[in-house]
Amino acid sequence: MNIVGVDLGGTYVKIGLVDSKNGKILKKSSIETKVELGGQEVVKRIANAILELTEGTDYHAVGIGSPGSIDKENGIVRFSPNFPDWHNFPLGSLLSELLGKNVYVENDANSFALGEKWFGAGIGKNHIVALTLGTGVGGGVISHGTLITGSTGIGAELGHVIINPNGPLCGCGNYGCLESYASATAIVRMATERKKKFPDSIIFKNEKVTAKAVFDAARDGDRLALMLRDEVVEALAIGITGFVHIFNPEVVIIGGGVSRAGDILFEPLRKRVNELVMPTFKDTFEIIQSPLVENAGILGAASIVLQREN
Numbered sequence: 001m002n003i004v005g006v007d008l009g010g011t012y013v014k015i016g017l018v019d020s021k022n023g024k025i026l027k028k029s030s031i032e033t034k035v036e037l038g039g040q041e042v043v044k045r046i047a048n049a050i051l052e053l054t055e056g057t058d059y060h061a062v063g064i065g066s067p068g069s070i071d072k073e074n075g076i077v078r079f080s081p082n083f084p085d086w087h088n089f090p091l092g093s094l095l096s097e098l099l100g101k102n103v104y105v106e107n108d109a110n111s112f113a114l115g116e117k118w119f120g121a122g123i124g125k126n127h128i129v130a131l132t133l134g135t136g137v138g139g140g141v142i143s144h145g146t147l148i149t150g151s152t153g154i155g156a157e158l159g160h161v162i163i164n165p166n167g168p169l170c171g172c173g174n175y176g177c178l179e180s181y182a183s184a185t186a187i188v189r190m191a192t193e194r195k196k197k198f199p200d201s202i203i204f205k206n207e208k209v210t211a212k213a214v215f216d217a218a219r220d221g222d223r224l225a226l227m228l229r230d231e232v233v234e235a236l237a238i239g240i241t242g243f244v245h246i247f248n249p250e251v252v253i254i255g256g257g258v259s260r261a262g263d264i265l266f267e268p269l270r271k272r273v274n275e276l277v278m279p280t281f282k283d284t285f286e287i288i289q290s291p292l293v294e295n296a297g298i299l300g301a302a303s304i305v306l307q308r309e310n
């Protein structure tokens, strides 16, 4: 069975035709979102892109991973920081009308967790904590095989767990959230703040400071970069230790751009979480880098269909 997965971002929409048996992406395309054209027009553009992509092939249904607060029963985007004009926007039904197929909508961090369960590091597992470290920090939790979303569907905001009440201001208005330490945005901010003190750090070799530059520099033994890496690891370790104590997961899967740092991030992180968890939790879980890489969005979106229909 083929499924269309739509990874709806603020700048780009990535669309893939996915073989649900093995998670193989048969075809994919990408269009600009063009939020400024308004919701109706964005949906039309997505529908056209799907029609183009699936020309000559049948598909079963569409899954959309969207940022923001989602009413998943009705496929409605309640609000989304990426789409400021969308208030209770009926994304699912509008697209469904244009395509004549079932359309399922889910929050993008939750769909990342589902993608890992169906096609990634969570295959065969029923207890998964998933974190995406990108512009922000997204979270998704699967417990007993079910996505945990809470009473109004907005739960598992793992990125806004407060790690340090005296920490940096977070985009949500609180201080010291996990997101304010472990997102790409936070890493760039922390590096930039220390430029005066460490002007010779190789992080600043290029004009534009990026999270990737920080981890590359850490790999080369740069002092500031290693300090920043340690701060990111400590915040993540405190957060993950809490998630392990609450959810007792089999795996903690970390994706998003920052996860591509690889061992320089994951090795000290595993060690630190292992120090922090209660003895009974030791060796009950693994911390794994998402294997889905740039296809995580599309595969996650396709998984929404599988999860809802199973």
Ligand SMILES: [Zn+2]
Residues within 6 Å of the ligand: 159, 160, 170, 171, 172, 173, 174, 177, 179
């Ligand atoms: Zn926050």
